[in-house]
Amino acid sequence: MPLHVAASLSAIDAAQWDALLPEPQPFLRHGFLSALEDSGSLGERSGWAPEHVLLIEEGQLVAALPSYRKWHSYGEYVFDHGWADACARAGIDYYPKLLSAVPFSPVSGPRLLVRRPQDGIELLRSLPGYLEAEGLSGAHVNFTDPALDELMADEEGWMERLGCQYHWHNRGYRDFDDFLDALSSRKRKQMRKEREQVRAQGIEFEWREGGQVSEAEWDFVYACYANTYYVRGRSPYLTRDFFSLLAERMPEAIRVVLATHERRPVAMAFSLLGGDSFYGRYWGCLAEYDRLHFETCFYQGMDYAIAHGIQRFDAGAQGEHKLIRGFEPVITRSWHYLRHPGLRAAVENFLQEERVGVMGYAEQAREALPYRQA
Known part of the structure; x- marks a missing residue:
């Protein structure tokens, strides 16, 4: 042919x-x-x-x-x-x-x-x-x-x-504390401290599926995504229209977690779900908070995977800092x-x-x- x-x-x-x-x-x-x-x-x-x-x-x-x-x-x-x-x-x-x-x-x-x-x-x-x-x-x-x-x-x-990338595997953990019990004492204490630092700043998190995100919230998601490029003097790869089109065509595959401070959104992580895997794709923030990146991009995704029985969390390329948080080399x-x-x-x-x-x-x-x- x-x-x-x-x-x-x-x-x-x-x-x-x-x-x-x-x-x-x-x-x-x-x-x-x-x-x-x-x-x-x-x-x-x-x-x-x-x-x-x-x-x-x-x-x-x-x-x-x-x-x-x-x-x-x-x-x-x-x-x-x-x-x-x-x-x-x-x-x-x-x-x-x-x-x-x-x-x-x-x-x-x-x-x-x-x-x-x-x-x-x-x-x-x-x-x-x-x-x-x-x-x-x-x-x-x-x-x-x-x-x-x-x-x-x-x-x-x-x-x-x-x-080489770094993926996290859900080995049937009951909750995040059950995952922490599998770690060495020093690393367990470090992760708990990081999560406590975020909570102490008054940060709360809200999860959305694709069909639950309003156009105003997509504006915020895109502003956060684009800002990760602007701060490095680069232009973002994706346009604002991409997020709305994807929400129309594949809403069931989209997961967005919004980080809020005093009811005002300050950061987000955009992920996709497929089969037994969870894919963290884009992250961004419009205000700086201590340890917010680790919580929004990693710990929230791990929490979500555990709660929904998802077996693998691919949080994106590169980042040796993922190793000490339990993401294994692949x-x-x-x-x-x-x-x-x-x-x-x-x-x-x-x-x-x-x-x-x-x-x-x-x-x-x-x-x-x-x-x-x-």
Whole structure:
């Protein structure tokens, strides 16, 4: 079957797209990705031009690789700026490139959506010819799931890259105190002190599902989110319209916790729920309070996961400070296909060395976890 390309998810039937999703993770749903596009958060202005690669059989979508043509490497969380810089010095065009990822969200999960495994293999093996015809330097598939990892390992030319994140696991805790009982005495006291410091400042918390958030509250959520970029002299990736569109299309997946002081909202954390996992995505505050970030982004989410029987809490990329709060190191994977033979050889050598370092770091990071030794 020949490859098809869609420059917008609006050209793809939502029911056909969602029927290919192998698990209830929210980030690959038609509603989420189309909200990014329709809100203006994506597009050539942002350097993210939708370019979804498809296989269609008798009018039915049988395989899809949600993808974007990129002119930079921002918003990806698998950092290849060094590869691009090396190409610039050598006179090699690194951009544009093709990226399959969830824009601005470093969450592992399905990337290749298929009806049958052989459809996915056919799509992957058609990609090199497409890259050459389109003048793309390569293809990158970030934060993959085990099913795609297994498939990619057998495909010629694809190189695996490892990363490390920190996830919290709910081991059947009755409540937050039950979780604290699993920690060493010093760490247990530290977390209790942090939570008490927030309560002593008069901060209270209110949880909302997507359908319970008013437009005025979405204005506040966006102001907090955008402020995390403004304070660093950067522009936010997402537009204000994204939040309203997502609330229309996927309200059941949205969870927002509002931090209030004297009945006035001062901070928020925006999360998504899917299957047995809770995904903390965006946070922001409009006033500074001691330890508020840890409470809003971590402890409130852990409380929510325990209360609702959710097994895993992914609070976002990076942040070694998560280790001492019980978030465990987790290896992530991405896959890279580069057309230029010299660049491919150099990157392959780099990845072999990096892989050893990442695995060693993850093992060493476990020593910083606060759990009591058996």
